[in-house]
Amino acid sequence: MNEQIEARIIEFFRSKGRAQGLEYDTDLFKGGFVDSLFAFEVVVFLEETFGVKIENRQITLENFRCVRAIADTVRRAGGV
């Protein structure tokens, strides 16, 4: 499976100093990797980087639970 989107997301977390110990399946909320403001930055990053529109109904805790869930959300929104 192509994990390019996952890798780009990790890269984004790294650029924000939030990638320490971060794996594709790490729970982002339990690990303190994401707060709501940062979640907003992630949404903006996804839309700009992958050229997708993240709809309101896609903005859920489950879709942002871990890097892989975020990447799946991007794929469902049509990002490649």
Place this chain on the structure above:
Amino acid sequence: MGDPVSKAKTVKCLVWDLDNTLWDGILLEGGGVRLRPGVVEVIQELDRRGILHSIASRNEPDDALRELNRFGVAEYFLVPQIGWNNKSESVAEIARRLNLGLDTFAFIDDQPVEREEVAFHHAEVRVYDAGDYLRLPDLPEFTPKFITEDSRLRRKMYQDDLKRQGEEERFRQGLANEAGETRDSTANPHEAFLKSLDLRLTLSPVREDDLQRAEELTLRTNQLNSTGVTFGYEELRRFIHSPKHLFLAAELEDKFGSYGKIGLMLAERTEAALHIRLLLMSCRVMNRGIGSALIVHLANVANAGGLPLLADFVPTGRNRIMYVTYKMMGFAEVSSDGDRSVLRYEGGLREFPEYLNVTVTE
């Protein structure tokens, strides 16, 4: 009233040129410069009204700063841009550093070409000829509706913020802070930074004394307003006395000083729910988890009363961040009617963020 100019946004930051604008003479040509008559009074008056000052000047930075210190006015200017950049770039840099929109900026310069260069790149910046400096305080755009305790302290608050930014930058780069506190290796740098700030949040009922600041907050805040609604003074006053409403102000302090009153929330107790009608906070505290803390408090109040917690959201084109905040705090959208959505909190009891010391007063 009814004058369209008075409805325009109040200027939040005035950017000054130096040579033949702030002072008479051209510093690099030698021969000395002196402040223009009455300019200090203009600066002090606008400062008192909560309008910030900065500088965009083409000069040798050291020489210009020395003169500003000699005149005793250096303290009034935040993040002065003195060097050889285009002034449009300098103005944009000031806006970035202060986290303010360019549509709240004004620029004053004696050179038409400089004014045009700024206006060309930033049509939303209001530009003034240096010859007009004495009449600035009389203009509606330099006349905020209210002058509150927070307006008078605004410059100090921004100066404190700049110190915080410096500290945050050190954390981001993974450097130990000055106090020599050890970093928690599991926390991300942002959280470590927040912990180091010693943040104290106080939530208390809005009082009569707070109303001017409350109205000012609703007028100044766009991005972080959950419904885009702005209430007038009298409406806000009604909520204080309404037994059906919970109307709270949030005040934040840290080791650098007070941020002042930076947030408001208005919730209505209906028979079926505690319903958030307005949640807003100053963009100066973006990144501090204040929105989450306010929501945690309301969730716990609703829970104690055995009521569900609902929240209105109305998109304004700039407040999507509030929608994301609600969703990430565990709200789900339960209905949507045109632009207005209603969200319901589905999480359980919550604790305040660890780095935030919260006091709730009656």
